[in-house]
Amino acid sequence: MSAYLQCLSHTPLVGHVDPLPAVLDEVAVVVAEARQCIEQFDPELVILFAPDHYNGFFYDVMPSFCIGMAAHAIGDFGTAAGPLSVPQALAEACATAVLEAGVDAAVSYRMQVDHGFAQPLQLLLGGLEQCPVIPVFINAVAVPLPGFQRARLLGEAIGAFARTLNKRVLFLASGGLSHQPPVPELAKVDARMADRLLGSGRNLPADEREARQQRVILAAQRFTEDQSSLHPLNPEWDRQFLDILGEGRMSELDGLSNQQLSALAGKSTHEVKTWVAACAALSAFGPYQANSRYYRPIPEWIAGFGALSAQPVA
Template sequence: MTALVECLSHTPLVGHVDPQQAVLDEVAAVISAARERVAQFQPDLVVLFSPDHYNGFFYDVMPSFCIGMAAHAIGDFGTLAGALSVPQTLAESCATAVLEQGVDAAVSYRMQLDHGAAQPLELLFGGLREVPVIPVFINSVATPLPSFQRARLLGAAIGRWAREQNLRVLFLGSGGLSHQPPVPELAQVEGLMADRLKGSGRYLPADEREARTQRVILAAQRFVHDQNSLHPLNPEWDQQFLDTLSRGELAAFDSLSNAELSAVAGKSTHEVKTWVAAFAALQAFGPYQCSGRYYREIPEWIAGFGALSAQPCAAGL
């Protein structure tokens, strides 16, 4: 029937390492405006494109894409925990349509999600079960990674499916922009850490979970004082990315390789593929117009922090 896109950076560091109050107030206003747009839109269904940070997907089986038939959030970094309200029949229909359109996406009837999925639902809806949600995982940290082109084609396939459902669909993208927090890489670890990345980390003991949280907090504290302690943020690239999305030139990202993106903006910047997928889904409804653009470097959150909304040009909220 019609659609809306809301893309928003997430961060597990809220409340752990925060910027000045003025910046917190600024971000809160951006989130409040997005929440108001969503409330006015009154979605019947949310399609949530999100990454994972070795909390739900591991190297025992690491798909490029996975569509959840049922899902729960683990509550890492103090985010909400519990089951999402996933409409199984609709999710199965979506997964079938995507495969029929030539995009290979795995399915999961027991999808485990982390803060990357839970945080935007909490911020925009106040909970995990307030609205039906189909979660769509896009691998953004575990090499080999899907390309921009494949993420775009995934989004476009989901958008074409959604267009036929006679529903008001919110495409929600969670991730980005430039950043590279201390995420382990399989090629650089061994022993217990390698075993965790290969699957045993799915049910991480509480003490290890807390130690992992503290490592990220410490890295953020160091990054505030030394922007070279991690890959520097790249506000110029981030703004160009937002410009390209706003112009609807999604295929322009196809020529950007994964290695080039990691080098220019950081290895976790691959999360922006969730934004590309969300906008590609919206394009299935026709040309779109953007609003709600926001960007700020926030080193306390190890993030080029952004937001962008869009709706079809012919639509009205």
């Protein structure tokens, strides 16, 4: 029984709007080192906490949390497409344990996921099916949103379950840090877009998906030139957040409201709740120590881009 943690920002913009080569090389080194550490740990099970961007979860039914019994990546922005290697019996046992711990989480036997799930599996494990993975969705864009405390309790429940498995378990978190790309909001869109958010966007025609992706790419290009065109990145808050997680002080975030977080760091910063859940899961194995961390604001990717790894002290 052992555990390892890796948190990593994701970006659909890599290869579409990129920073200077020196920054790309820097990020590549961070990813390569994280992948090497994961290879050395040799996980038998991955539990991946990630958000969605109105590609798999919609307002027809929008859970705060959902545990996948099976999952398929759509391949948006050129990321890997296809099935994830989900061990159904283990995923079912995990969902049962979470509910018994008092945390309400939906389940899906047909989970559709996007780059938020696919990219970390691709970059850190070499593909979608390289290791058994239980995908855990945390709603980070569709109000009403779960708060930090609920995300922490979800992670603690999943960590307690993982401790019973007698396996090497890798907790992955994908998303964040400060950012606010152009994500539609149900209260502010026209009837056609509202219909997409209500569920018809689940299987977009290829031309419409391409147009949607181009809007994000153009927004990133504008943001690179004029960082007042979107909510600004907040490196100070990002670094404070990394300090809190690196020191295992997740409960300090319980009192930070969703409205406060959006104002501080942008409406898509709620993706950092995946990091909180993953760190809380690791904490179920006892006190932990951060091994490495990385941070750089990257306007080209509309993101405060970060990474954090840790493992139990004992």
